[in-house]
Amino acid sequence: MTIKAGDTIPAATLKTMGAEGPVDIxxxxxxxxxxxxxxxxxxxxTPGCSKAHLPGYVVNADKIKAAGxxxxxxxxVNDAFVMDAWxxxxxAEELLMLGDGNGDFTAALGLELDGTGFGLGKRSQRFAMLVEDGTITHLNVEPGPGIDVSSAETMMALL
Incomplete structure (x- = not known):
């Protein structure tokens, strides 16, 4: 079942890159x-992620943080080494880059994407959420290809 606004973020451990290698978070x-x-x-x-999705958050990071x-x-669903290099x-120094290498957190959210037909394996759907003290206040999942409801600009309008 897909998580929704009002739900609590499930307990999980992700990976980020520390000074001496991947660390649990x-x-x-x-x-x-x-x-x-x-x-x-x-x-x-990947093309859409590198050319449109992540750059919108990088460019707007100061504005997003200024909004609270x-x-x-x-x-x-990549490892911490890949997320760090990307x-x-x-x-993206202002962003926390998180690897969900096995997709466990993504599965707990109910937001998996089956990319096996494209040779990608199990991945995450494209989405964005606002979370306050562990509770989801807004969840925007892209209904198909493209970057619209999960863009930095769309999420900024919710702040």
Missing amino acids: TTDEIFKGKKVLLFAVPGAF VDTIACMA GKAQN
Whole structure:
């Protein structure tokens, strides 16, 4: 079942890159006591994600944070090494780049995408959510290809 506004973020452990390699980061560490804008992409370095989705958040990071968001997090069903390299390639220093390598958190959210027909395996749907102290206040899932309801500009209008 897909998570919805009003639901609590499920407990999970993701990966981010630390000074000496990948480190665990729990959903409590990410969301507890904070206002977080989390967006997810089907895959790092993929065309739509690299040319449109992530850049919108990078360009608008200061405005988003000025509107009261503590953390802007980008997640994909990729490992922490890939997410770190993609973040560096995209100048995404202001964003928390999260790897959901096995897709466990994505599955717990009910937002999986079956990309096996394209050789991608199980991935995340493209979505964005606002979360306040662990509770989802807004969830926008893209209904198909393209970046509209999960764009930085759309999410900024909700702040």
